[in-house]
Amino acid sequence: MSGSFVSRRLALGLASAAVSIVSSSASAQSWRTLDVARQLSDSAPASVQVVYGTGQIGVRATSKPLLYHMQLRYDATRAQPRHTFDVASRKLQIGMQKSEVRFSGRDDADAAHLQLELSRSAPLDLNLDLGAVESDLDLTGLRISRLHVESGASDAKLRFDSPNPTRMSVLEVSVGAASFRGDRLANANAADIRIDAGIGNVELDLGGQWTQDIDLRIDVTLGIVTIHVPSDVGVRVTLDKTLASFDHEGLIERDGGWVSKNFDSAPHKVRVTAETVFGKLSIDRTGR
Amino acid sequence: MGGRTIPAGTAIAGPVAVAGGPLHVYGTVNGDAIAIGSDVIVHPGARITGNAVSALGSVTLAGGTVGGEIRQLAGALGAVPQVAEAESPARSTRHALALSSSWLIILVLMAIGVLLFAGEYLDGVVDSLEGRFGRSFWAGIATQLALAPVLCLLVIALAITILGVLLIPFAIVAFVLAVAGLITLGFLAIARITGESVAPAASKRYSARGAALRALVVGVSIYMALWVLASAFAWAPVVEMVLRGVAVAITWVATTAGLGAAVISRGGTKRSAPTASFAAVNDIPWQTPTPVTGVVAARRPTPSSSARDR
Numbered sequence: 001m002s003g004s005f006v007s008r009r010l011a012l013g014l015a016s017a018a019v020s021i022v023s024s025s026a027s028a029q030s031w032r033t034l035d036v037a038r039q040l041s042d043s044a045p046a047s048v049q050v051v052y053g054t055g056q057i058g059v060r061a062t063s064k065p066l067l068y069h070m071q072l073r074y075d076a077t078r079a080q081p082r083h084t085f086d087v088a089s090r091k092l093q094i095g096m097q098k099s100e101v102r103f104s105g106r107d108d109a110d111a112a113h114l115q116l117e118l119s120r121s122a123p124l125d126l127n128l129d130l131g132a133v134e135s136d137l138d139l140t141g142l143r144i145s146r147l148h149v150e151s152g153a154s155d156a157k158l159r160f161d162s163p164n165p166t167r168m169s170v171l172e173v174s175v176g177a178a179s180f181r182g183d184r185l186a187n188a189n190a191a192d193i194r195i196d197a198g199i200g201n202v203e204l205d206l207g208g209q210w211t212q213d214i215d216l217r218i219d220v221t222l223g224i225v226t227i228h229v230p231s232d233v234g235v236r237v238t239l240d241k242t243l244a245s246f247d248h249e250g251l252i253e254r255d256g257g258w259v260s261k262n263f264d265s266a267p268h269k270v271r272v273t274a275e276t277v278f279g280k281l282s283i284d285r286t287g288r
Numbered sequence: 289m290g291g292r293t294i295p296a297g298t299a300i301a302g303p304v305a306v307a308g309g310p311l312h313v314y315g316t317v318n319g320d321a322i323a324i325g326s327d328v329i330v331h332p333g334a335r336i337t338g339n340a341v342s343a344l345g346s347v348t349l350a351g352g353t354v355g356g357e358i359r360q361l362a363g364a365l366g367a368v369p370q371v372a373e374a375e376s377p378a379r380s381t382r383h384a385l386a387l388s389s390s391w392l393i394i395l396v397l398m399a400i401g402v403l404l405f406a407g408e409y410l411d412g413v414v415d416s417l418e419g420r421f422g423r424s425f426w427a428g429i430a431t432q433l434a435l436a437p438v439l440c441l442l443v444i445a446l447a448i449t450i451l452g453v454l455l456i457p458f459a460i461v462a463f464v465l466a467v468a469g470l471i472t473l474g475f476l477a478i479a480r481i482t483g484e485s486v487a488p489a490a491s492k493r494y495s496a497r498g499a500a501l502r503a504l505v506v507g508v509s510i511y512m513a514l515w516v517l518a519s520a521f522a523w524a525p526v527v528e529m530v531l532r533g534v535a536v537a538i539t540w541v542a543t544t545a546g547l548g549a550a551v552i553s554r555g556g557t558k559r560s561a562p563t564a565s566f567a568a569v570n571d572i573p574w575q576t577p578t579p580v581t582g583v584v585a586a587r588r589p590t591p592s593s594s595a596r597d598r
Contacts, residue, residue, distance in 0.1 A: 032363030039354055076363075083357065199457075222443075222456065243447040278447045278456065 030076040031111065036083045036094075037069040043121040044090060045145065051082065051095040053131035055112030061141035062117035069117040070094055118142055123166045130156070144168050144188070151175045160187035163209045167191075175200060184208035186230075191215060199223055206230065210268040222278040231285050234266030235259065240275045247282040260285065291326065294334070302338055310345075313352060320356070330354060384519035384528075392512035399476050399504040403497065406473070409556030410500075413477035413546070416553035421545060428474070428548030439463055470555060474546025477556075479507030482542075486510060511539060 046067065050059070055074075062069055072081050074096055085092045095114060118124060123143045128135070130151045137149065140161040146169050149156065156175060161184060168190035173180060179201040185193065186208035195202055197220045205228045206214065218225055229235050238257040239246055251258040263269060274281050291309025294300060294317060302319015304311065311323045313334040320338035321328050328340045332351030339356035340347045347358045402410055417424050442459055446452035483503030518531035550556065 030363070032361065035358075035360035035362075037358040038356070039349070039358070073363075085357070224453075243444060245450060245453075278443065279453065280450075 032074060032076050034072045034074070034081050034083075035070070036072075036081075038067045038085060040065045040067045040119050040121060043119075043123075045123040045125070046090040046092060046119075047125040048092045048094065048118065048127065050114075050116060050126075050128045050130075051093070052114050052129075052133055053079070053096060055114065055133060057114045057116070057128075057130060057133050057135045058138070059116045059118065059126075059128070059136075060138045061120045063120075064117075066117070067119045067122060068092060068094065071115040072096070073111065073113050075112065130154075139164070139188075146170055147188070147190075148172045149174070151178055151180070154178050156180045157183070158185075159183035160185065160208060163187045163211070164189040170194065172196075175202075179203075181205075186210045186214070193217070195219070197221070197223060197225075202226070204228065206233065206270060213268055214270045216270055216272045218272065218274040218276075218281075220274075220276045220279060220281075223276075224280045224282070225274065225276065226282045226284060227272065228284045228286075229270060232262070232266060232268075234263035234269040235272065235283060235285065236263055236269065237272045237274065237281075237283060239281060241281070242277045244276040244278060245280045247280065249283075250285050251283065296331075296333060302336075381520065381522040384522040385516065388512065388515040388519040392509065392516065395508045395512060396505055398472060399479070399508055400501065402473065402476055403501055403504060406556070407497070407500070409473060410477055410480070412553045412556030412558065413473055413549050414480055416556075416558075417474075417477050417481060417545065417549035420549075420552070424548035424552060425541070425545040426548065427552050428544035428546070431470075431547055431551050432544065435467060470550040471543060471547050473556060474548070474550035475511075475543050476504060476508070476546070477549060478542045478546040479511060480504045481507070482510055483507030511542060514538060 048068070050057070067085075070083060072095075074081060079096050081096055083092075083094045094116065118126075120141050120143065123145045125146045126139075126142075126144055127148045128137070128150065130149070132152050132154050133156075134154050135149075135151060135156045137156070137158045138161070139147070140159065142164070143166040144164050145166050148170075149158065149172070151174070155178060156173070158173070158180070159182070164187060166189065168188055170192045171185070171188050171190040172194045173182070174196040175198065177199045178197070180195070180197060181203045182195075183205045184207045185204060186206050188208075189211060191212050192215050194217045195204065197218075199222045200220075201223050202218065202220055202225045204216070204218075204226070206216075207228065207230055210230075210233060216227070218227075235251065236257055236259045237246075237248070237251065246258075248258045251260055260266070272283070290306065291311065292304065292306045293312040294304065294315045296314035299316035299318060302317045303322055304317050304319070305322040305324070306326060307324040308326055310327045310329060311321055312329050312331065313321060313336060314331045316335045316337070318337050320341060321330075321336045322341045323343070323345050325344045326342070327345045328342050328347045330336060330340060330347070330349050330352030334352030335355070336352070337355040339359060340354045341357075341359045341361075343361045346360050347354075349358070439460070442463060443456055446456050446459055480500060480503045483506035484499075487502070487506045514531070514535035518528055518535050521527040521531055552558075
């Protein structure tokens with residue numbers, strides 16, 4: 001028996017064994033759709049905590065008289081949905097337990113999704129804990145008193161197309177290795193915006209209706225940060241950079257920072273405190 | 289089985305459940321209202337104090353109120369293997385064994401691939417490892433210590449230039465791939481040496497490639513056998529931990545030496561220079577036999593002697 005024949009036979013045997021082991025270890029999937037809602041009984045403030053590990057998530061306001069409405073498609077073999085509402089504390093915990101990573105031979109991220117609709121009437125303290133999730137957070141029309149978004153490794157989009165009727169104490173976004181885009185963030189009605197990103201691109205559009213000055217704190221380790229500011233808003237940038245570049249076109253250096261020419265006269269101001277190690281910070285004042 | 293109607297003006301204690309027919313609620317249900325394979329319809333004036341649940345159907349709010357949640361479940365229902373928070377010992381053992389066996393097979397397949405498509409480079413690393421194991425091991429440790437600083441320097445060097453910043457993600461990926469390639473090559477080289485030493489092939493039975501493949505499979509199996517053995521004791525956590533510790537230590541030493549050899553041999557492209565060998569030379573034929581009585585010394589020719597000779 002020649003060596004090459006032995007090699008071929010061995011390779012074939014090993015390949016078929018590998019296929020059988022891998023296919024047997026990938027358990028069968030069981031896709032389910034869960035639709036959960038709760039009628040709105042009053043408009044008292046509520047706290048909402050969303051936990052979602054893998055897939056796509058969308059959050060938006062509902063026009064129905066519901067406090068919340070979750071539509072979830074999930075693989076029942078991997079994780080279980082969670083949806084609890086404590087009537088006394090008005091605390092809603094919703095989403096999925098973060099599922100374990102397991103090879104299945106299918107693109108689960110496309111199949112699994114969560115769509116959450118929230119009441120427009122109740123002020124909400126919204127906390128989203130997301131894993132490797134592609135998220136589209138359209139918070140237009142919601143009354144958000146506090147927003148905290150934590151995203152692991154994927155794309156996150158956040159937008160406020162109309163002003164938030166409730167003053168937001170803080171808007172915090174923390175993303176790991178991902179890109180984050182925030183649209184019309186002035187409508188968020190938040191005086192304090194904090195963005196913390198590990199690796200990735202951050203694009204912030206501060207368009208919308210300005211009702212107050214904004215303190216914007218950005219901490220990006222490696223990536224490109226672009227901030228779009230309306231031309232009638234005064235800008236002051238304080239930058240702590242290690243090996244990063246700063247595109248300060250239209251800004252002048254003053255008092256250890258960079259300010260726009262209209263900073264003193266502008267009706268509203270944004271004070272940007274940025275910290276970046278590697279990357280680039282750009283201030284775009286052409287308006288969007 | 290079948291549908292049911294809760295008339296207006298009546299209050300019944302829940303849960304109320306139906307299967308295969310709709311549940312019409314006009315009155316009050318003090319508790320949950322459940323429909324399997326059918327709908328729950330909450331009519332005007334109706335009240336459900338608990339949850340309104342429909343599996344494979346829908347809950348319709350037609351003017352009534354639901355105090356709890358409105359739940360609709362669809363899809364593949366029935367018993368599913370749950371995400372086991374506390375796996376049974378047999379299940380965890382099976383899972384661990386399947387995982388380590390899968391790795392064994394993946395490594396063997398990789399070994400075959402490397403042997404077929406990068407056999408020369410593997411030979412180079414094997415040469416380097418055979419001649420200088422100790423040096424390879426220390427080079428491997430040095431390489432491991434230098435990985436993070438080198439990556440940092442690479443990123444800093446790229447970040448200095450604006451264009452370079454854009455290349456940073458690619459550079460990081462390329463760096464990781466290069467290191468993974470060196471580690472794999474080094475591990476397979478040491479697996480081959482181990483296989484050759486544990487089960488030497490009879491030279492006439494196999495071709496050179498067949499012998500190398502055999503040695504690789506044997507070597508990889510030996511190293512992975514430690515992991516499979518540890519997995520087989522998943523039901524006994526302490527034993528598993530000890531065996532896994534041993535497997536980690538041995539695999540680390542092997543991988544470190546292999547990585548060092550791969551670095552020294554520049555990924556197998558640089559063969560180690562053959563060591564200067566002093567083979568035994570049969571110099572008897574070159575010796576001039578010397579008579580016991582000695583040899584008369586030759587005289588150096590001088591001008592006077594040359595003239596005399598003439």
